[in-house]
Amino acid sequence: MARYGMVIDTKRCVGCADCVVACKTENNVPDGYCRDWIVEDVRGNYPELHMEIRSERCNHCENAPCVRCCPTGASYTDEDYGVVLVDHDLCTGCKACIASCPYDARYVHPEGYVDKCTFCMHRVREGLQPACVEVCPTKCMHFGDLDDPHSEVSKLIRSRPNHALIPEAGTKPKIYYLL
Amino acid sequence: MQELTITSGRHMHHIDPHLTIWGWEIPVYLFLGGLVAGILFFSAVYFLRGKSDEMRTTVRVAPLFVPFLLATGLFALFLDLEYKIHLFRFYTVIRLQSPMSWGSWTLGIIFPLSTLWALMHAESVFPNWRYPYKWMEQAMNFVKKYAKILAWLLIYYAAILGIYTGILLSAFNARPIWNTAILGPLFLVSGFSTALAFNMILSKTKEERHKLGKIDLMAIGTELFLIIHMFMGFLASTEIHVEAAQLFLGGPYTAPFWIFVVGVGLLIPALIEVLDGMHKVKSTLVPAFLVLFGGLMLRFIIVDAGQFSSWIF
Numbered sequence: 001m002a003r004y005g006m007v008i009d010t011k012r013c014v015g016c017a018d019c020v021v022a023c024k025t026e027n028n029v030p031d032g033y034c035r036d037w038i039v040e041d042v043r044g045n046y047p048e049l050h051m052e053i054r055s056e057r058c059n060h061c062e063n064a065p066c067v068r069c070c071p072t073g074a075s076y077t078d079e080d081y082g083v084v085l086v087d088h089d090l091c092t093g094c095k096a097c098i099a100s101c102p103y104d105a106r107y108v109h110p111e112g113y114v115d116k117c118t119f120c121m122h123r124v125r126e127g128l129q130p131a132c133v134e135v136c137p138t139k140c141m142h143f144g145d146l147d148d149p150h151s152e153v154s155k156l157i158r159s160r161p162n163h164a165l166i167p168e169a170g171t172k173p174k175i176y177y178l179l
Numbered sequence: 180m181q182e183l184t185i186t187s188g189r190h191m192h193h194i195d196p197h198l199t200i201w202g203w204e205i206p207v208y209l210f211l212g213g214l215v216a217g218i219l220f221f222s223a224v225y226f227l228r229g230k231s232d233e234m235r236t237t238v239r240v241a242p243l244f245v246p247f248l249l250a251t252g253l254f255a256l257f258l259d260l261e262y263k264i265h266l267f268r269f270y271t272v273i274r275l276q277s278p279m280s281w282g283s284w285t286l287g288i289i290f291p292l293s294t295l296w297a298l299m300h301a302e303s304v305f306p307n308w309r310y311p312y313k314w315m316e317q318a319m320n321f322v323k324k325y326a327k328i329l330a331w332l333l334i335y336y337a338a339i340l341g342i343y344t345g346i347l348l349s350a351f352n353a354r355p356i357w358n359t360a361i362l363g364p365l366f367l368v369s370g371f372s373t374a375l376a377f378n379m380i381l382s383k384t385k386e387e388r389h390k391l392g393k394i395d396l397m398a399i400g401t402e403l404f405l406i407i408h409m410f411m412g413f414l415a416s417t418e419i420h421v422e423a424a425q426l427f428l429g430g431p432y433t434a435p436f437w438i439f440v441v442g443v444g445l446l447i448p449a450l451i452e453v454l455d456g457m458h459k460v461k462s463t464l465v466p467a468f469l470v471l472f473g474g475l476m477l478r479f480i481i482v483d484a485g486q487f488s489s490w491i492f
Binding site for chain 2: 098
């Protein structure tokens with residue numbers, strides 16, 4: 001099984017939200033919901049301030065609590081790409097997966113099933129990049145196999161300081177933010 | 180200083196600014212699940228101890244309400260489902276890592292068992308009870324033959340059901356206020372306490388009420404111990420758990436929790452039951468109603484607070 005993930009360069013990201021719009025368009029995300037979003041994280045005390053702009057989404061965790069807690073197996077990890085997906089036909093809308101996600105990355109689609117970022121697997125299976133990666137005007141987003149030492153994402157993680165979100169939750173998130 | 184600003188995208192219904200995915204349906208179900216677990220547990224225990232006549236309400240009368248209480252709780256769960264026609268999916272797979280899967284299968288087992296238990300006792304509560312078909316009578320005779328085995332099964336499954344109502348929430352690492360192993364035992368004991376209160380309300384004999392009151396007093400003491408232990412655990416844990424505990428120690432849930440759950444639901448009924456035992460106050464059903472109220476409030480407040488608490492990032 002490959003281990004697909006994302007690397008996002010926070011030095012390049014300007015928070016334009018093109019990724020958000022592209023995702024909504026590509027995946028027909030209903031009004032009032034989103035699969036990705038932009039966060040401005042400001043830390044420190046004036047004048048020593050540090051600002052990080054992040055494009056956030058489901059972290060497709062290796063140790064995914066949403067997959068573990070799902071009572072029907074609707075939430076599962078794709079065997080080919082290691083991506084966390086939801087089988088709409090199995091989902092009961094019990095919302096256990098929403099409660100289990102420390103990133104609050106899931107929502108109930110108006111049609112009743114739980115929905116979230118899929119890393120645009122319908123595109124990836126055809127050899128394309130996820131829509132958010134494709135449209136990014138600053139090319140700050142990178143997608144690929146984290147297990148492949150020659151992939152762009154692996155090289156970036158090795159070459160630059162980076163962090164994941166809430167690693168202390170123990171979910172082993174697969175999105176890395178370059179500092 | 181840390182300031183997080185979400186500049187685009189996130190204003191999701193029931194997700195932001197904090198979760199509101201579970202409304203009244205889940206706490207009502209958790210309350211009824213705990214109540215049913217307690218009723219079945221005490222009914223089966225006193226049945227096995229041969230006290231069916233001495234503790235008639237506990238053993239024979241209260242279980243008659245169980246199928247209706249359980250059906251109400253399950254209906255509340257059904258109402259909570261967003262994809263209702265997929266309800267059957269719970270019973271197409273057993274997922275050992277999912278507490279909700281454990282719960283749905285436990286309910287699937289305990290519902291028919293408790294219905295048989297209720298039917299078995301209906302005959303002694305209603306003297307004119309007759310089955311419309313011969314095969315039903317034969318089936319119930321078979322059940323009566325193995326009543327002791329059924330009682331042991333009910334004790335086992337009632338304990339699982341009672342503790343599951345807490346484990347369902349405590350398994351969510353993402354919600355710090357739920358993520359404590361104390362929640363399972365706390366909800367189990369609280370369920371037992373509400374069942375004792377329910378039996379006290381139904382009971383017609385002073386002796387049985389007095390006995391139930393004494394056991395309830397022990398349950399209340401255990402609950403208080405578990406609540407203190409839960410907060411000690413939070414305060415000795417990580418930053419997010421300390422912050423979660425602060426919701427109840429100065430935060431928005433302080434007044435409702437300590438007044439309605441601990442004060443009205445535990446301390447006042449315990450005090451009245453102690454005074455009643457010392458014959459200082461007239462024996463009334465007030466403490467029983469307060470315990471039921473406190474048990475319901477406990478679930479409402481914990482379910483809501485868990486959705487309010489989250490990881491900081």
